[in-house]
Amino acid sequence: MKRITTLALSFLLAGHTFAATLRPEDNARLETLSHELNIPMAALSQAVAQADYRQAVLDAFTKTAESKPWYEYQALFLTDKRVTQGVDFWRAHAADLARAERIYHVPASVIVAIIGVETFYGTNMGKHPILDSLFTLAFYHPTRTPFFSKEFANFVKLGNAQGWDLKTRLGSYAGAMGMGQFMPSSYLSYAVDFDGDGHIDLFTNPADAIGSVANYFHQHGWSMGEPVVAAAQVTKPSALNYVQERVELKQRWGQLKQAGINTTAPLSSTTPVSLIQLAQPSYSEYWIARQNFYVITRYNKSPLYAMVVHNLSQLLAKQYYGH
Incomplete structure (x- = not known):
């Protein structure tokens, strides 16, 4: 079968799956990945032969929760x-969470919040065949x-090392898997x-999910005890030029303060920060994102995601510790 465009597939085969052949440049990409990632080309070719195209996967990318405004997005998770179920999960795995916090210096509340947002504490890990999605x-x-072809190759590498049946392993439409929804490379x-x-x-x-989430945050630079975000007030319309859609910490607090942004948080003028804006129905919230907020966005780049994880972690801690 000749490879046809995604647009044509959407029109002709919406809702269907089918086995597809690859273009020469796709095969060349797999050859490159075989060498880069030390995966036998035969294993990649075998995985391709097993895989099916799924239009529903591409459709899901146009309907992500992160495309919603903040007030709708937070209502899905908070x-x-x-x-309540997060506190139950915390209590059931308190020893593992305490050990993860001690070893990796990541709060138990954040670990639980990640697993809660990603899979509702392991109860919803996705129903898409990972091989087909990737x-x-x-x-x-x-x-x-480029990104997903590498993840496809890494899934083959991971699955073969683990002894998985690649065709039956299930996850998200994006190929994330397990309680913490790790991509194959992660x-x-x-x-x-x-x-x-x-x-x-x-x-x-x-236990493995808890330790792995903690290790992920540790490796990406979580700083135990440091703030995550601080509420901000914008006093000059021109200051809105500093709002970032992605948290990059390329700004310094001194810049934002001089531009007309206020906060009660104690910040040095050289502190790396990002200004983010979250939409409510009739107004906007403004927040100063710090290093730990940035670390959450290494899990998912959306500031909405990072804020909901932070807020959920606070709610969990308040109920778990009773204050």
Whole structure:
């Protein structure tokens, strides 16, 4: 079968799956990845032969929760049920969470919040065949094929090392997997055998999931005890030019203060920060993002995601500790 465009596939085959052949440049990309990642080309070719194109995967990319305004987005996650079940999860795994906090210097509340936002504490880890999702995104996404082709190759590497049946392993439409929704490259780089049983399992082993999330945050620079965000007030319209859609910490607090932004948080003029804006129905919130906020965005680049994780972690801690 000749490879046709994603647009044509959307029109002709919406809702369908089919096996697809690759263009010569796709095969060349796989050859490169085979060498770069030390994966036998035969293993990649075998995975391609097993994979199916899924239009639903591409459709899901146009309907992400992060495209919603803040007031709608936070309502999806900051619920009484998610807090209550998060505290239950915390209590059930208190020893592992305390050990992860001690070893990796990441708060238990943040670890629980990540697992809560990602998979509702392991109860919703995704229903998409990971192989098909990554195949579809690797060779049919209009802009992100370099990223997803590498994740496709890493999934093959990971799955073969773990002895998985690649075709039956399930995850998100983006190919994320397990309780913490690690992409294959993150699974390979940051997942840990936290309970010491000789096997890393982020799907059914909460201890490994807890330790792996903590390790991810540790490796990305979480600073225990440091603030995450600070509320801000914008006093000059021109200061809105400093609002960032992605947290990069390229600004310094002195710049923002001089531009007409106020906060009660004690900040040195050289502190790296980002100014973010969150939409409420009739007004906007403004926040000064710090290093730890940036670390959360290494998990998901959206400032909405990082803020909801932070807020959920605070709600969890308040209910767990009773104050």
